[in-house]
Amino acid sequence: xxxxxxxxxxxxxxxxxxxxxxxxxxxxxxxxxxxxxxxxxxxxxxxxxxxxxxxxxxxxxxxxxxxxxxxxxxxxxxxxxxxxxxxxxxxxxxxxxxxxxxxxxxxxxxxx
Amino acid sequence: xxxxxxxxxxxxxxxxxxxxxxxxxxxxxxxxxxxxxxxxxxxxxxxxxxxxxxxxxxxxxxxxxxxxxxxxxxxxxxxxxxxxxxxxxxxxxxxxxxxxxxxxxxxxxxxxxx
Numbered sequence: 001x002x003x004x005x006x007x008x009x010x011x012x013x014x015x016x017x018x019x020x021x022x023x024x025x026x027x028x029x030x031x032x033x034x035x036x037x038x039x040x041x042x043x044x045x046x047x048x049x050x051x052x053x054x055x056x057x058x059x060x061x062x063x064x065x066x067x068x069x070x071x072x073x074x075x076x077x078x079x080x081x082x083x084x085x086x087x088x089x090x091x092x093x094x095x096x097x098x099x100x101x102x103x104x105x106x107x108x109x110x111x112x
Numbered sequence: 113x114x115x116x117x118x119x120x121x122x123x124x125x126x127x128x129x130x131x132x133x134x135x136x137x138x139x140x141x142x143x144x145x146x147x148x149x150x151x152x153x154x155x156x157x158x159x160x161x162x163x164x165x166x167x168x169x170x171x172x173x174x175x176x177x178x179x180x181x182x183x184x185x186x187x188x189x190x191x192x193x194x195x196x197x198x199x200x201x202x203x204x205x206x207x208x209x210x211x212x213x214x215x216x217x218x219x220x221x222x223x224x225x226x
Contacts, residue, residue: 032213043205043217043220044155046215087155091213098207099168102154102155102156103154
């Protein structure tokens, strides 16, 4: 069974204080690892997809990296508008298997 | 495009009543997913469709839950009879086969069963 564990559950940062969120996963074969952002009262919003170990992707202050067992979401010099819950999900390889298995998320609060 | 549209945004009902949640996927998307989100269990896949056909309903918790997709632009998730433990936020998501890995979510329906 595919499993995704995110840590920490919650993280409070001062504006400008860089940090990283962790996503550990077990999957029979990885087709892709996904990062989503979720704001209160809204649906998850797609950020990144990573497909193979060593891959990195960046978007503004966010950078996602992938190893064979985990992914990190690095946040550089965060701003209050980066406050949200960040969700990690995996998609297993295999014919017709397009479902995502999500972690429970990390709630990030950036204090001005 | 308006994105994935869900209705209603909020639903409050009493135990035993029938509840119907609605979803309009993004035009051209032929995969549709229904999820449930709770604090305890996070985001869980309930069922998904490809070209209006249910592919995997193994996440549907009980026979009280059913989902249909009568055409490419509309899907429903029905709970009958509803129970307090069904209280959660229900999300619909859609994706295309070309970018099937990227799912686009609606704003969700917050269901409260009293």
